[in-house]
Amino acid sequence: MLPNGIDFTQKTHYCGAVTSEQVNQNIKLTGWVGKRRDHGGLIFIDLRDRSGLIQLVFDQRQGIELFNLAESLRSEYVVAVEGEVLRRSEETINRSLPTGEVEVQVSKMKILNTSKTPPFYIEDNINVDENLRLRYRYLDLRRPEMLKRLQVRHRAVKLLRDYMDRFDFLEVETPMLTRSTPEGARDFLVPSRMHSGSFYALPQSPQIFKQLLMVSGLERYFQIARCFRDEDLRADRQPEFTQVDIETSFFCTDDLFALTEGLIAELWKEFFGVEINKPFIRIPYRDVMNRFGTDKPDLRYGLELVDLNDLAQKSEFKVFKTALEGGGTVKGLRVPGGKSLSRKDLDDLTLRARQLGAKGLAWTFVEEDGWRSPISKFFDQSLIEAINSRMEAESGDVLLFVADSWETTCQVLGSLRSYFAPQGLSIKPHFLWVVDFPLFYFNREEQRYDSNHHPFTAPRVEDMNLLESDPLAVRSQAYDLVLNGVEIGGGSMRIHDSATQARIFQKLGLSEEESNEKFGFLLEALSYGTPPHGGIALGLDRLVALLTGDESIRQVIPFPKTATANCLMTGAPSAVSTKQLDELKIKLQTDNDKE
RNA sequence: GGAGCUGUGGUGUAGUUGGUUAACAUAUCGGCCUGUCAAGCCGAAGACCGCGGGUUCGAGUCCCGUCAGCUCCGCCA
Numbered sequence: 001m002l003p004n005g006i007d008f009t010q011k012t013h014y015c016g017a018v019t020s021e022q023v024n025q026n027i028k029l030t031g032w033v034g035k036r037r038d039h040g041g042l043i044f045i046d047l048r049d050r051s052g053l054i055q056l057v058f059d060q061r062q063g064i065e066l067f068n069l070a071e072s073l074r075s076e077y078v079v080a081v082e083g084e085v086l087r088r089s090e091e092t093i094n095r096s097l098p099t100g101e102v103e104v105q106v107s108k109m110k111i112l113n114t115s116k117t118p119p120f121y122i123e124d125n126i127n128v129d130e131n132l133r134l135r136y137r138y139l140d141l142r143r144p145e146m147l148k149r150l151q152v153r154h155r156a157v158k159l160l161r162d163y164m165d166r167f168d169f170l171e172v173e174t175p176m177l178t179r180s181t182p183e184g185a186r187d188f189l190v191p192s193r194m195h196s197g198s199f200y201a202l203p204q205s206p207q208i209f210k211q212l213l214m215v216s217g218l219e220r221y222f223q224i225a226r227c228f229r230d231e232d233l234r235a236d237r238q239p240e241f242t243q244v245d246i247e248t249s250f251f252c253t254d255d256l257f258a259l260t261e262g263l264i265a266e267l268w269k270e271f272f273g274v275e276i277n278k279p280f281i282r283i284p285y286r287d288v289m290n291r292f293g294t295d296k297p298d299l300r301y302g303l304e305l306v307d308l309n310d311l312a313q314k315s316e317f318k319v320f321k322t323a324l325e326g327g328g329t330v331k332g333l334r335v336p337g338g339k340s341l342s343r344k345d346l347d348d349l350t351l352r353a354r355q356l357g358a359k360g361l362a363w364t365f366v367e368e369d370g371w372r373s374p375i376s377k378f379f380d381q382s383l384i385e386a387i388n389s390r391m392e393a394e395s396g397d398v399l400l401f402v403a404d405s406w407e408t409t410c411q412v413l414g415s416l417r418s419y420f421a422p423q424g425l426s427i428k429p430h431f432l433w434v435v436d437f438p439l440f441y442f443n444r445e446e447q448r449y450d451s452n453h454h455p456f457t458a459p460r461v462e463d464m465n466l467l468e469s470d471p472l473a474v475r476s477q478a479y480d481l482v483l484n485g486v487e488i489g490g491g492s493m494r495i496h497d498s499a500t501q502a503r504i505f506q507k508l509g510l511s512e513e514e515s516n517e518k519f520g521f522l523l524e525a526l527s528y529g530t531p532p533h534g535g536i537a538l539g540l541d542r543l544v545a546l547l548t549g550d551e552s553i554r555q556v557i558p559f560p561k562t563a564t565a566n567c568l569m570t571g572a573p574s575a576v577s578t579k580q581l582d583e584l585k586i587k588l589q590t591d592n593d594k595e
Numbered sequence: 596g597g598a599g600c601u602g603u604g605g606u607g608u609a610g611u612u613g614g615u616u617a618a619c620a621u622a623u624c625g626g627c628c629u630g631u632c633a634a635g636c637c638g639a640a641g642a643c644c645g646c647g648g649g650u651u652c653g654a655g656u657c658c659c660g661u662c663a664g665c666u667c668c669g670c671c672a
Contacts (some may be wrong), residue, residue, distance in 0.1 A: 035631095035632070035633085035634095037630090037632065038628085038634090039628060039629050039630070039631065039635090040627070040629065041628075041629045042628090042629035042630065042631080043631095044630080044631050044632065046632075055631085057630085059629075060629075061629085074623095075622090075623095089630085091630085092630055092632090094631090094632055097632080100632085117605070117623060118605090119606070120605085120606060120622095121606080121621090121622080126606090126607095127607060127608095128607075129601095129602085129606090129607090129665095130664070130665075131602095131663075131664050131665090132606080134664090184672075185670085185671050185672080186671085204671095204672090205672090229671065229672090231670055232596090232669080232670055233671095234666085234671085235667090356668095452672085453672070478672095480672085487672080490672060537672090562663085562664065563664070563665065563666080564663085564664085566663090568663090
C-alpha cells in the first residue's frame with residue numbers, strides 16, 4: 001500500500017505490494033513495462049515499479065482497442081493502468097514472485113511514455129561491462145538490486161541519525177567551500193571569481209570545523225559529511241565519499257568506543273539480525289603489527305607472525321645476524337601444510353617479498369628429521385628444534401622468515417599472511433579497535449616528521465616527555481575501527497590547548513609564522529575555553545557495502561566515478577569556456593609551456 | 596608516475612600455428628499462437644573486430660603507439 005494521508009490519484013498501490021488481500025478490488029498502478037509475453041490473443045506484461053513486479057493480463061476478448069494498445073507496449077514503456085485484481089488459478093500461481101498468487105486484469109491503460117530499447121537488461125544478476133552501467137547509470141539504478149542498495153543506504157543512514165539523536169547529538173552542516181590546508185591529501189581546488197588568484201578547497205573532511213563546534217559548546221555533533229580528496233583511486237576509494245562524522249566533548253575514549261560499538265551493533269542487528277559481542281577487543285598498534293603485520297588485521301584466521309630475534313641471534317645465518325646488528329627484526333610465518341608448495345611457488349613468494357621492500361625471503365620445509373632448506377646448514381639441531389617449537393611447526397609445514405627493519409619485516413610477513421588466508425572465510429564479524437598509534441612517522445621524502453593521523457591528534461600524556469628525545473616513540477590517542485581486515489573508521493582525542501598544539505606544529509616543521517598563517521584561527525580558538533574533545537569518522541560507503549555484501553563501494557554510491565575520476569554519464573570533468581576562465585582570470589598552460 | 600588484465604553485432608561470448616563468407620546465444624523487428632512468467636515456433640535485419648600506425652601476398656589474430664575500463668604499487672587516513 002502507498003503511505004496514507006493523501007489520496008494519490010495516479011496509483012493506489014505499489015506493484016510489488018499487490019497480494020490476495022486485494023482480490024476483486026479495482027486498483028490503479030503505474031510503472032515500467034518489463035517482460036512481455038505475447039500469446040496472440042492473450043498478453044502478459046510484467047509491470048515493475050520501485051517495489052517489485054506484478055503480472056498484468058490483456059485478453060483480446062475483453063476489447064480489441066485496449067488489446068491493440070497492449071500489443072504496442074515495449075520494454076521500459078511507462079504506463080498507468082487500472083484494473084481488477086484476480087486470484088490466479090492454482091496451476092498458474094508463480095511461487096517465485098511475492099505477487100504470484102494474483103494478477104491484474106487491465107480495464108484501462110494509458111501509455112505515459114515510450115522508451116528506446118535499453119542497452120542492457122533491466123533486471124538483477126546481469127553480466128555487462130561496468131563501463132556501460134556507469135554510462136547509463138540511471139538505467140542501472142532502475143534494476144531492482146540497485147534500488148535495493150539505495151534503500152539499504154537510506155535505512156542505514158536513517159538508523160544512525162535516529163541513534164545519534166537518541167544520544168543528544170546535533171547534526172550540523174559545515175562548509176564545502178573552505179580553506180586549503182597543507183596537511184594530508186591533495187585538495188580539490190575551486191577558483192574564486194571575486195578574489196582572482198585565490199582558491200577555496202573542498203573539504204578532505206570537516207575536521208577543523210567539528211573541533212570548532214566543540215569550542216562553540218555543541219558538545220555532541222555529527223554529520224553525514226561529503227569529503228573530497230584529489231588522490232589516485234582504488235577499488236574502495238572515490239574522489240568524493242561520505243563519512244559519518246562524529247565529535248564529542250567531555251567524552252573519554254571509552255565513552256566514544258561504547259557509543260560507536262552501540263551504533264555498529266544496531267546496524268548489524270537491523271541488517272543481519274545478529275547480536276554483536278561488546279565491547280570490541282582492543283590491541284595496541286605495536287602488537288597488531290607484531291602479530292599480524294598490518295594495522296588492519298583480519299582476525300578470522302590465525303597465522304600469526306612469530307618473533308625470533310633471540311633465536312635468530314644464535315644462528316650462523318649472516319642475513320639474520322646482519323639485520324639484528326642493524327637494529328632490525330627477524331620474524332617467521334608458519335604455513336601449515338606448506339609442503340605442497342613448489343620451488344616456483346617459493347620463488348614467487350620471494351619475488352613478492354622483494355617487491356614489498358624486503359631484501360629476500362628465507363624458507364624451510366619442516367620434516368620429521370629436521371629442516372630441508374638452503375639455509376638449514378646455518379642452524380644446529382637444537383636451534384631448529386627451538387624455532388620449530390616456538391612456531392608450533394609440524395612436519396609438512398613450511399616456515400617463512402624475513403629479517404629486515406621492524407616495519408619491513410612486519411609488513412612483508414603480514415602481506416604473506418593474508419596471501420595464505422584460508423578460502424571461504426565466514427562473514428562473521430570480528431571487530432577490533434587498534435589503539436596507541438605512533439603520533440608521528442618520519443617522512444623520508446620531506447626529511448621531517450609527519451602526523452600519522454592528523455596534526456590535531458592528542459599525544460598520550462605520559463609520552464609527552466619523549467617529544468624531543470624520541471618523537472617516533474610518542475604514542476597518540478588515535479584509534480581505528482577494523483572489521484575483518486577492513487578499516488571502517490578512525491579518530492582520536494584532540495589537542496585542546498593552544499600551547500600543546502603549537503608544540504606539535506613546531507615538531508611537524510611548521511614555523512610559527514606558517515602555523516599562524518595556516519591555523520592561526522584554530523590556535524586562537526583553542527585559547528578561548530576549549531573543552532577536552534575527540535571524535536571518530538566512519539566510512540559510510542564502505543559500511544553500506546558491508547551491509548549489502550558488495551566488494552566495491554561503487555555499488556552503493558548512486559553516481560560513482562571511475563578509477564581515473566571520470567563520470568562516464570555526465571562526462572565530468574570537462575573543458576570550460578574561455579569566458580568562464582576569463583572571469584576567473586585563469587590561463588591554461590599549454591603543453592609547450594611545460595618544461 | 597609505474598605494472599598487469601580487458602576491449603569482436605544492442606548485450607554476453609567464440610574465433611585454432613595469421614588464410615579469404617567473423618560463429619553462437621540473447622535482445623531487436625516481422626509473422627503465427629489464449630495461461631505464460633528465462634513463454635514457444637518460423638523468418639529478417641544487425642559488426643569496417645576500441646582508435647592510429649607497422650610487419651605481411653594476406654591481420655580480429657603478430658609488433659608499436661594511443662584511448663577507455665578494471666586491479667595493484669607509489670599516493671591517500
